Amino acid sequence: MIPEPFEYHRPDSLAEAVALLANYGADGKILAGGHSLIPLMKLRLAAPKHLIDVGRIAGLDTIREEGGKIAIGALATHHQLESSDLVKSACPLLSETAGEIGDVQVRNKGTIGGSLAHSDPAADWTATILALDAEIKAVSRTGERSIAAKDFFLDLLTTALKEDEILTEIRVPSLPANSGEAYLKVHHPASGFAVVGVAVRVSMDGNGTCRDLAVGITGVAVTPFRARKVEAALKGRRLDSGKVREAAQGAVDGVELESDLYASDDYRAHLARVYTRRAIERAAARATGKR
Ligand SMILES: Cc1cc2nc3c(=O)[nH]c(=O)nc-3n(C[C@H](O)[C@H](O)[C@H](O)COP(=O)(O)OP(=O)(O)OC[C@H]3O[C@@H](n4cnc5c(N)ncnc54)[C@H](O)[C@@H]3O)c2cc1C
Known part of the structure; x- marks a missing residue:
């Protein structure tokens, strides 16, 4: 049309x-x-x-390290994030997520800033940005402000960006030693978007105890969310498979789930629990050197 x-x-x-x-x-x-x-x-x-086509504004697509964080320009494409050596070494969760988005054409044109501003309920970046506790920078005529990822996604296709604000940068903290990450996704067979996408960041101590855990989930509700119940159940514990399996059962507790022709709410809940468990297991294995 x-x-x-x-x-x-x-x-x-x-x-x-x-x-x-x-x-x-x-x-x-x-x-x-x-x-x-x-x-x-x-x-x-x-x-x-x-x-207002911002696509050719110089400098808005750079990816750099600054003050212990990775600063990603809003116009960085999914492909840039998938292939950047800096991203692959400092925060592989970003490159892993990027590689799961659409196809080569989509990854070459689509931008991380556009994806976050659009905030599709089945978009991939949203889960990862939440799990990484990223900060999102926005600029308007009245100045610049920083929005925490947890405060960014408000409702269906609705973010904390004001009408006159342009998203300019995403800042992601570098991960401490003994950290592991994983992004796992069930692709919708027609669109390729996430039926369920789970992003996990975990930090372990030398004894295999989980020091910090963040689980971001997309695709199952109108907004992405952190699975706080799962995080609370596993922080300070050894991540043995029984514990992880049990905790992952709480992945969608308290969440109003979406249902459509492809996946009912029950099926989405099931997928979210299974993929949460698998993503935590994969991230924990990577944290302990078994990448
Ligand atoms: C065939 C196909 C398959 C896809 N598969 C996937 C997938 O598997 N996973 C996935 O996550 N996504 C997928 N996408 C979406 C894709 O990743 C888009 O690129 C992305 O959602 C939007 O980014 P964009 O740069 O194209 O934004 P645009 O389409 O240009 O903009 C999207 C919205 O964001 C606003 N906006 C854009 N940039 C800014 C900014 N800097 N500041 C403020 N507002 C801004 C625009 O005004 C608009 O409202 C797919 C898209 C297509 C066409």
Whole structure:
């Protein structure tokens, strides 16, 4: 289908993009990779009057290490994150997640900032960003602010970004020694999105005791979430298989689950429990050197 008519803007700088967005308010939309927004416009589920293409603003796609954190520009593509040597060594969970997204074309065009701003309930980055306790930087005409991942995803396709804010950077803490991570996903057979996606970060001490654990889950509810009950059950304990299996049963406790033609809420709950267990086991094995 053909989208509603719109005016196309291509700012050369972030300041120009911020000014355009402030000027057009609810009539303006940022365009990054276009892999979520353009399909919505073609279906006429979105009809912005002004499209502000930030895709060629220099420097918004860089990935660098700064102050013990990895700073990822909003325009970094999934492919950049999948293939970056820095990311692979400092936070392999990011590259593992990126590799699970869509296909080569999607990974070459889609951006991490676009994915987070769009906040599809079945998107992959959301679980990982939660598990990593990332910070999300946003800029508007009134200045810059940092939003904790746990406060970012508010509702279906709704984030804490204000109408006049542009997501510019994601900051991820470097992982301590003896850490392991894993992202496991059940791909929807038609779309490739996550029916269930589980991101795990675990830190162990020398005796095999779990010092810290974070479990982010996507695909099963309208927003991604941390499986706090699982985390609480395993922190400070040895991660033997019986304990992990038992704790993973609590993966979706208290969560209102989605149901659709492909997967009922019961099936999603089952998958979430199984994939939570497997992801914790894989992350723990990696933390103890059995990658
Ligand atoms: C065939 C196909 C398969 C896919 N499979 C998967 C998959 O398996 N897993 C998955 O997670 N995703 C998947 N996607 C989605 C893909 O990852 C998108 O690239 C991503 O969701 C959106 O990123 P984008 O850069 O294309 O954003 P765009 O489509 O350009 O923008 C999306 C939304 O975010 C806003 N936005 C974008 N950038 C910013 C910014 N910097 N600041 C503020 N707002 C911004 C836009 O205004 C828009 O509302 C798939 C997409 C397609 C087409």
